[in-house]
Amino acid sequence: MKNNKPQETTGPGAPASGRRAFLARGAAVSAAAVASAKLIPAAQASEANLPPNVPAWMKTQGGGFLNPPYGLPSPFEKNVVRKLPATVAAFPTATRTPLQNLFGTITPNGLFFERHHAGVPVINPDEHRLMVHGLVERPLLLTMNDLMRYPSFTRIYFLECSGNSAAEWNKPTGKTAQDVHGLLSCSEWTGVPLSTILDEVGVKPEGKWLLAEGADAAAMTRSIPLEIAMKDALLVYAQNGERLRPEQGYPLRLLLPGIEGNMSIKWLRRLKIGNQPFYTREETSKYTDLMPDGKAREFTFEMDVKSVITTPSGGQTLREKGLYEISGIAWSGRGKIRSVDVSVDGGRNWREAVLQGAIQSKAVTRFCLPWRWNGEPAILQSRAIDETGAVQPTRQQLIAARGTKSFYHYNGIQSWKVATSGEITNVHA
Amino acid sequence: MKNNKPQETTGPGAPASGRRAFLARGAAVSAAAVASAKLIPAAQASEANLPPNVPAWMKTQGGGFLNPPYGLPSPFEKNVVRKLPATVAAFPTATRTPLQNLFGTITPNGLFFERHHAGVPVINPDEHRLMVHGLVERPLLLTMNDLMRYPSFTRIYFLECSGNSAAEWNKPTGKTAQDVHGLLSCSEWTGVPLSTILDEVGVKPEGKWLLAEGADAAAMTRSIPLEIAMKDALLVYAQNGERLRPEQGYPLRLLLPGIEGNMSIKWLRRLKIGNQPFYTREETSKYTDLMPDGKAREFTFEMDVKSVITTPSGGQTLREKGLYEISGIAWSGRGKIRSVDVSVDGGRNWREAVLQGAIQSKAVTRFCLPWRWNGEPAILQSRAIDETGAVQPTRQQLIAARGTKSFYHYNGIQSWKVATSGEITNVHA
Structure with missing residues (x-):
């Protein structure tokens, strides 16, 4: 079974079919498969002799309502x-999402990554x-x-800063998935199609480019x-159902699905239609990709196919041998995720992961695969493939194509090393 | 076009196709279709003479980062x-989601409805x-x-209290969608299939029912x-990507998709397998449906097909005649939403709404339909139909089948009256 096909993702039997896919991969769950789970002798498993004992929080009424009304x-x-x-730079300009602590595909608004050029108005x-x-x-x-x-x-779409994972062009400096890849989040967005408003104003035949301007003190423009x-x-x-948060552009932002995040202008106040690019500061001093020959790629819009294992991942520790679930997220600015492969030996062997839920274009897809850790060192990797057939490159492949002078658009395969102690670190395998 | 079919909901052209569906319904957007939108004489529409003027928040650097780190x-x-x-009862037991202020399908965790029997442990x-x-x-x-x-x-699933909308069995007392139907929310949930754990423990052939017990002071059981x-x-x-909130059962809850909310036991601490129902307090004193003949329906698990218009809705006011979008949510405990019809004349005429996004089983589906208000009184209604063919009943049909002694499982069609003043109220049409 390649993934949960749409007809399998809903209605009766859906979790069971996911479970069957899991079992089919040969890592069968058996009694107390998770070693530390405690088998209770049947004779003791009565209410009269109930482990756990009744905890303190069952003995007194719990806390109050509307405290806070926004939970x-x-x-x-x-x-x-x-x-x-x-x-941290002298003037910090971004905060990162704790990917290693999250589940599923939606990023809560309170944890959605931030990137500002002049603070939050x-x-x-x-x-407005x-x-x-x-x-x-x-x-x-x-x-x-x-x-x-x-x-x-x-619609649900991911948003990724083009500078996400930038340190990986050089050395593996970040410790956790948050440190390394946390400029990536995913939400359900609601708004008006830009095409509706462009039809309203009637773009002249010579109109070919838009200038989008934010109402922050940087007047951020692209x-x-x-x-x-x-x-x-x-x-x-x-x-995610509520009005935009201030740091996401309240009350209005542009959203360009699949495109590098800085172009989804926040606090949007102005759209000007022109006949050529406007070559703003952000397009000359920044947001280009310097190639080995000294030339720069400009207007590199789409975020390429990418993935990262979030559990287990850097900074976490496996406490014992046995059954674990490898789980992570994959995304592509060019469409849907077709499949994700997982390796536990640094890329020598690959197994195809199970994709969860309704797989949507330009949205984060959750992948999962059971793994039985034998206590030996391991290198965990994931490799995503999107519906255009694009395959996430190794770091070496990416550098062979782009050199090491780029800052943006890093999408190389992430390697997490599991030591015999169970400690997990960010490495370049 | 009946709805956005899966192949139309993703990739290039999706919003445009939604827009075409809108245009096809004959409520074409024309220049300044929204009457209050201001046409700017082209000669004045230059940067030198830029409306709006540069606002105060563009003149000073914005607020800081990590304030708060959880936004x-x-x-x-x-x-x-x-x-x-x-x-409010002497001991309040529920808070409601502000449906009229929300968009899309996801309910933010901070606004997800609450229902407790002994507070929040x-x-x-x-x-645990x-x-x-x-x-x-x-x-x-x-x-x-x-x-x-x-x-x-x-997976994404809705959760609805079986007592949602209960006042509507009698008089239209609630003013807003929150007041009337706010015991309904929708999230992306992550957990372990219960079937996996039941396979682990090995249910004996005579095992037919489960008792689920919460670790709150009520020891809530079903x-x-x-x-x-x-x-x-x-x-x-x-x-929604993060660990459960305290009021939703942190650290562990049961989730029974499509089933009345009280059975998705929060703070789950115990599952006991038996050979018959346990007839707990919640199954004898509560959570049954009293019929006109004095008998009670018991174990009425599934939440039936239902919908509500959230914009415009009770407590809101239309400020002028002209183009508006009617938007609302539909859901069914029995599967996917197949279609939603909308009436602006109290049910005499119906038009089919556009369904948004990837339509998922036992999840909230957003529906939309443009409407040009002519300033006359109107009664707005929505009628959902699920994939089993079940049609949301009128209040009269529901009462004809169930009488008026029920408290739970109200799913009658909601009527919002628009007065000539533009004020919108909850009525029984």
Whole structure:
């Protein structure tokens, strides 16, 4: 079974079929397969002699309601937070998602990675406007109320900073999945298709590029080809069901599915249609890829196919030999994930992982594979393949093609080394 | 076009096809279709004369990072919170999700509805145990670490309290979608298939029912038929990517997709396999449906097909005539939503809505339909149909079948009345 096909992902028997796929891979679950699980002698397994004993929290009424009315995680999860990179710049500009502590595919809004160029503006939505002008028939100025009356569109998409994993071009400096790959998150987004608004204003035949401008103090601007704007771009006002968070562009952001994150302009206030790229500061001083011959690739929009094992991963420790689940996430800016292979021996042998849930284009896909650790050293790797047939490269393959002067668009295979002690570290295998 | 078929929901052109579906319904978007949108004379639409003026928040650097490291909504959204019902019992037992303020299908964890029987216990996950015993070959005691090593399963499912919308059996007392239907939310859940653990312990042939017990001070217990437990039930430890919130059962809950919410036992500590229902307090004093003849329906597990328009909805006001989007959510405990019809004249005429995204079994589906309000009184209704062919009944049809002595399992069609003033109220049409 290659993956959970759509007809298997819903309705009766779905988990069971996932389980069968698991069993079919030869790592059968047997009684107390997880070694530390405690078998209880049947004679003792009665209510009268009930392990565990009745805990303290069953003896008194629990805590109150509406405290807080907007809920927060358990105090026992207080270390599951966004964090700054290990080497903080004078002016920190990004926080990272704790991928190694997350499950499934959705990133909670409170943990969605941040990247700002001049901090987070506090914008009153009633005072915010979107201006659409330039090479158009009918320039338009929209309030948030205006915009939210247009037909909406909801879809799950990932967002990744083009600088994600950048340290891996050089040395394996980050310890955890968060450190190394945490500029990647995934949400359900709701907004108005940009094509609807471009139809409203009537783009003139000579209009070929858009300038998108943010209402932050950096007035962050990028140039966007009209074909990307008309394809699947959204003017987004909601994320994971609620209005955008301030650090994600409240009250309005652009979202370009599959495209490097900095182009999904936050706090969007202006779209200008022109006949050529605008070559803003962000397109000359930054966001190009320097090649070995000294030339730079520019307008490298799509985020290529990529994956990372999140459990077990760097900074975690396996406490004993036995059954574990290898689990991770895969994504591609070019469409759906077709398959993910997993190696536990540094890429010599590969097994195909099970893909979870409804596999959606330009969204994170969760993959899983059971693994029985024998206590010997191991190198865990994942290799994603997308629906265009693109295969995630090894680090060596990526460097052979691009050199080592690039900063953006690193998508090499990640290697996690499991030591005999069970400790897991980030290595270049 | 009936809905966005799977091949249309992803990849290039998806929003455009949604837009075409919208246009095909005859409510074409034309220049300044939203009346209040401001057309800008082209001569003024230059950067030199830029409306809006540069706002204050572009003139100073924005706020800081990691403040807080676990993010929160904008202060301008401070009223989008869970709330207690209008008529609060002496001991409040539930808070409701602000459906009228939400978008898409995912409910953020901070806004997911709550229902407790003895408050929220604060549980140390290292001290929590799950005992599985009774008519089994190998009784088992599991720590959270043990459980989380088994193969996981991730899927999006709704959860609805069987008492949701209960006031509608009598009078339309609630004002908003939150008041009336807010005991309904939807998440991505991750956990271990219950069938995996039941296979581990080896259910004896005479085992037919499970008792599930929570570790709250109520020791909340319900009886579950083995066939439901083996079908698609999950032992859940994560919700929307992160560990369960305390009020959702941290560190472990049962999740029975499509089944009335109270059976998805939170703070799960014990599963006992027996040969008949256990007839716990919750199955005798509560959670049955009293029929007109004085008999009660018991073990009414599945939540039937249902829908509600969330925008525009009760408590909101339309400010002017013109183009609006009618948007709402539909769900069924019996499978996928097949279609949703919308009426603006109290059920005399119906139009089929557009369904958004990947339609998943036992999950919330978002529906949308453009509507041009002419300023006259209107009654907005939605009618969902699921893949089994079940049609959401009118309130009259539901009462004809069940009488008015029931409290649980209300799934009648909701009517929102739009007055000439634009004010919207909850009515029984």
